[in-house]
Amino acid sequence: MTGKKRIVSGMRPTGALHLGNYHGALANWITMQNDYDCFFFVADWHALTSDYENPAHIPAFTRQMIVDWLSAGLSPEKCTLFVQSHIKEHAELFLLLSMITPVPWLERNPTYKEQIEALNNKDLSTLGFLGYPVLQAADIIIYKAEGVPVGIDQAPHIEITREIARRFNHLFGPVFPEPATILTQTSKILGLDRRKMSKSYQNAIFLSDTPEDISARVAMMITDPQRMRRSDPGNPDICNVFEFHKIYSDAEMVATVNADCRTAGIGCVECKKLMAKGLIHALAPIREKNQYYSDHPEQVDAVIVAGREKAGRVAAETLAQVRAAVRLD
Ligand code: TRP
Ligand code: SF4
DSSP states (O other): OTTOOEEEEEEOOOSSOBHHHIIIIIHHHHHHTTTSEEEEEEOHHHHHHHHTTOOTTHHHHHHHHHHHHHHHTOOTTTEEEEEGGGOTHHHHHHHHHHHHOOHHHHHTOHHHHHHHHHTTTSOOOSHHHHTHHHHHHHHHHTTTOSEEEEOGGGHHHHHHHHHHHHHHHHHHOSOOOOOEEEEOOOOOOOOTTSSOOOGGGTOOOBTTOOHHHHHHHHHTOOOOTTOOSTTSOOOGGGOHHHHHHHHHSOHHHHHHHHHHHHTTOSOHHHHHHHHHHHHHHHHHHHHHHHHHHHHOHHHHHHHHHHHHHHHHHHHHHHHHHHHHHTTOO
16 A cells, blocks of 8 residues: 555446446546555445435445446455445534535536536535535545546536645645546447436446347447448448447457448448447456355445445544644544
8 A cells, every 4th residue: 555646536326337437437446446545435425415305226326336346346455445424524524624615616616507407307406415515525635635536527526625625724734635636538438329328318338237238238329320221331430339349349340340331341230249249248257246246245245344444444533633623622
């Protein structure tokens, strides 16, 4: 551990992870676990900020998320994997930070405005929803993270985190480093319908899907929308199936598809079958590990308990310093 920079990141428990989650975040975490002291957690309290009316599924989703992380290759030997709500110190720090966070910082937050509009079927005029970035700031600085790997959509939250850390240090003395945003490249692969891959759009392929599911889902994918007939030449550059080929097929196959598509030498049905084969092959070990962990729930429990202990120790240490700094010790 020593000498490695600490990074912290979280995901809201949305249920089984799909390829968009994998290529947009998890794959990056798996790479980073070798070079950083990683704290990765399931943000179950954050899930409540928008789903407080329907919280029943959150515990199962939280567990599924840990299982998917382990199955995809996050190693509990290399990183600390835990559940946000297990570490009550996040809530205490959130409370203290809320004392010093100006409300206009939160009202200006672009994701706040966007989400209020996008989720207009929910009443999000709550204190918890407005304070979402304050809780996120607590999640991060409680571990004195130096970096936070996130997608571009989260960048404003990390900016607010730095501002809150700076304000705390200014008011009470230096306790927190200001964490850097480590931008994750956004995934080029789209959902089956070419919209962003999302569980709620029902256009996703999940890490735990069976080969039959995968074949059926791939068969439904929209290809080059200009290509109407088998005899029309296609354009792989604008085809989502081709983006998948680039990840899941070997270089030779990618080159062949690239050429044959443009001359109508290959049809989309066949092209998808070839891609599905590579995808099924790549996901096989993840699916097997998913099965393994559902047969060995005690191993998942052990990971969650170990993460809770490790994260809890660090969080308790920071909170002792925080209480002293604000004269509450
Ligand atoms: N807000 C993040 C998201 O929706 C999840 C999250 C919560 C997070 N706390 C965090 C990410 C701390 C990074 C660091 O994706
Ligand atoms: Fe896309 Fe393949 Fe069809 Fe070309 S042949 S349009 S790459 S699915």
